[in-house]
Amino acid sequence: MITILDTLTILAVSAGTLFFIAGTVGLLRFPDVLTRLHALTKVDNLGLGLVVLGLLPHASGLLGALKLVSVWLLALISGAIVTQLIARAIR
Amino acid sequence: MTIPFAFDIGTAMLLIAVGGWMMVAQGTMVAVIIFVVYGLLMAIAWVRLSAVDVALTEAAIGSGITGMLLLSAAARLRQTEVTSTLPSFPIRLLSGVLCAAITSGLAVVVLLPADVAPTLAPMAMANLPETGLGNPVAGVLFAFRALDTLLEKVVLLLALLGVWSLAPDRLWGGVPALDSYAPPNDILVFFAQVLPPFGIVFAIYMTWTGASNPGGAFQGGTVLAVMWLLVMMAGVVRAPPISCLRLRWLLVAGPVLFLMVGLAGFALAAGFLAYPAGYAKPLIVVVEIGLALSIGATLGLLAAGPPERNHQP
Numbered sequence: 001m002i003t004i005l006d007t008l009t010i011l012a013v014s015a016g017t018l019f020f021i022a023g024t025v026g027l028l029r030f031p032d033v034l035t036r037l038h039a040l041t042k043v044d045n046l047g048l049g050l051v052v053l054g055l056l057p058h059a060s061g062l063l064g065a066l067k068l069v070s071v072w073l074l075a076l077i078s079g080a081i082v083t084q085l086i087a088r089a090i091r
Numbered sequence: 092m093t094i095p096f097a098f099d100i101g102t103a104m105l106l107i108a109v110g111g112w113m114m115v116a117q118g119t120m121v122a123v124i125i126f127v128v129y130g131l132l133m134a135i136a137w138v139r140l141s142a143v144d145v146a147l148t149e150a151a152i153g154s155g156i157t158g159m160l161l162l163s164a165a166a167r168l169r170q171t172e173v174t175s176t177l178p179s180f181p182i183r184l185l186s187g188v189l190c191a192a193i194t195s196g197l198a199v200v201v202l203l204p205a206d207v208a209p210t211l212a213p214m215a216m217a218n219l220p221e222t223g224l225g226n227p228v229a230g231v232l233f234a235f236r237a238l239d240t241l242l243e244k245v246v247l248l249l250a251l252l253g254v255w256s257l258a259p260d261r262l263w264g265g266v267p268a269l270d271s272y273a274p275p276n277d278i279l280v281f282f283a284q285v286l287p288p289f290g291i292v293f294a295i296y297m298t299w300t301g302a303s304n305p306g307g308a309f310q311g312g313t314v315l316a317v318m319w320l321l322v323m324m325a326g327v328v329r330a331p332p333i334s335c336l337r338l339r340w341l342l343v344a345g346p347v348l349f350l351m352v353g354l355a356g357f358a359l360a361a362g363f364l365a366y367p368a369g370y371a372k373p374l375i376v377v378v379e380i381g382l383a384l385s386i387g388a389t390l391g392l393l394a395a396g397p398p399e400r401n402h403q404p
Binding site: 084085 | 276278279281282285286289
């Protein structure tokens with residue numbers, strides 16, 4: 001039996017996967033470093049964010065949910081900063 | 092075919108493909124970057140094999156610190172790479188034949204396994220409760236094979252001495268030139284101010300939980316080392332001169348503590364590196380904390396490289 005929460009999981013994780021695929025295609029197909037970085041940030045931010053959002057209803061309690069969210073936040077901050085550093089290095 | 096099975100096959104294929112790509116890659120720098128990716132994939136494979144301790148070590152050391160060491164080595168060798176020529180044909184042929192021999196030897200071992208695989212795992216698990224530890228890996232590292240672990244830490248110190256000895260005489264006791272990696276960079280400074288609090292808490296947790304869960308001094312120490320490298324690279328903290336006495340005490344503190352606990356075993360327990368009954372776990376935790384600090388300092392200085400300028404107080 002599929003509940004509303006399960007539906008949310010399926011929808012969010014699928015949407016997240018879509019961003020991962022789109023980001024990977026962008027990484028492979030875009031012409032220069034800046035546009036490739038642009039594609040990659042969507043994977044970090046939205047792709048991982050949606051996957052985490054989808055997994056939240058299945059986390060083991062509040063602590064598990066908090067762990068998932070902090071994984072996303074750490075990926076966000078390191079992704080954003082590393083992207084900036086690479087972009088500056090090639091300028 | 093179930094989904095986990097398909098995932099495992101996919102990971103294995105990807106590992107072989109990335110390994111092959113690493114060998115044919117043009118240029119050392121590219122090969123090193125592929126090596127880092129390979130290490131991360133390897134960590135996923137170890138998780139799938141339920142070897143979380145190995146996975147953590149692989150991700151932190153195999154891929155992280157080793158990757159950084161190889162990157163700085165590749166950067167140093169960049170000038171020589173252009174002029175270097177391919178080794179002569181006989182040498183290439185010989186290395187190819189030797190590699191093929193090793194691969195086929197391994198293939199024979201894998202394809203024709205012994206009827207009963209030799210293992211000490213049941214014995215290790217049976218004796219684990221006596222140590223008071225919950226993590227069998229920590230039990231093996233600090234109780235059953237403690238001598239190996241002790242010597243491993245000494246080898247790390249020897250490796251650091253090897254790196255330091257690359258410095259010319261006039262720079263001995265100088266400062267590793269880490270902050271000259273990048274010009275002052277406000278984003279890196281911001282990162283170096285935001286991340287270390289989380290990193291240090293994580294390192295403490297990893298070291299502490301190592302007694303009963305996957306983790307331990309080596310992984311925790313690596314996280315400490317990386318946090319230290321980050322603040323040194325961003326210029327938030329200055330790299331210490333290698334002649335600094337406090338630094339040298341920090342480097343040897345873990346191994347010395349371990350050795351002292353080991354020697355105390357002669358008087359208080361069955362012998363060298365034996366723990367008195369009932370005190371095994373607290374002693375191991377204390378040793379692990381000391382080791383995590385020393386490993387953090389050693390790995391950080393290893394990656395920072397030999398001193399490259401004189402210390403200006």
